[in-house]
Amino acid sequence: MLIAEPLQTAIEELSKLPSIGKKTAQRLAIYILKSDSDAVEKLVTSLTELKSKIRFCDRCYNISTEEFCDICKSPKRDSSLICVVEEASDVIAIEKTHEYNGLYHVLGGVLSPLSGINPDSLKIRELIKRFEVEEINEVILALNPDTEGETTSLYLARLIKPLNMKVTRIARGLPIGGDLEFADEATIGRAVLGRISV
């Protein structure tokens, strides 16, 4: 046997994680092996508690430690705005900008018929239900600017507009610090189409 069995098992488990290949998994496993027991204990506990203590918010499906997440519970947030995102990590990304003060709704993915992800797999019905019980003025679609994100945005817009709700989409354009010369045609095209008066 080339590699001791507990090491082999750890390498296999680690390489199941996204963006971790066999070589990285081996390096991580050997690093963990050489770490002191305290550090390993802390890592293992944090992963166990991550799974056991975190649940999803009953209202917006953001990650939470209680029934409702901190954002939904906060009286300082503008509860007339809902920003629809794909994943909880997108909430973190938008929160980091400090530019948005409304609520969120985490879909849990995007429509992808080929992978078997249809509207029922996402929290779309739950979003529509929120319009009935909450006083929402505007729905901001903040899905990723790729094919599936765009398709899902279109689907949602068609679904929500008849409900007499304002639906907006976050802007596409040149990234800040980007260079016109090196941007792709699609991005420049969208930036031109989405021009605003100054």
Add this chain to the structure above:
Amino acid sequence: MLIAEPLQTAIEELSKLPSIGKKTAQRLAIYILKSDSDAVEKLVTSLTELKSKIRFCDRCYNISTEEFCDICKSPKRDSSLICVVEEASDVIAIEKTHEYNGLYHVLGGVLSPLSGINPDSLKIRELIKRFEVEEINEVILALNPDTEGETTSLYLARLIKPLNMKVTRIARGLPIGGDLEFADEATIGRAVLGRISV
């Protein structure tokens, strides 16, 4: 609070691992959060067992589940050869080639006075002791071809040669599949110096 506390803790613990930055740690944590409990349990158990079940071989300091590692215990290995490597991962790398059938000795690092790693921090004394009790004919130095690896090789060669032991070093040269045109001068220089008759 931007990120729920158990998630924040998990991200911090994961980003302590080598080659895992904050963004990767966040992606891994959210992946683990979305995995089913069984998968997380398996990962956590594998890491705990990695630390609790694996020890280091009493003879060669390779990773092992018992007092002596599988290589030291095997009667099929040529016990007159010792290959000196930096880390246990180097043993795995050499074993994968199937080109070596001797024993190993894992130093646990290389000499690096600036980082406070002196001969006493490594398993050098343990290596010298093996010459007294084992019948060794040849010591193969297989340390990394960087400054510290070379320095350690030189140090070991000077220490071992007076003991009337054959000391060799693995070859430096062009990597297989490499291209002369794109190789660096140091590598080409070493390849020319180390030429062998055909």
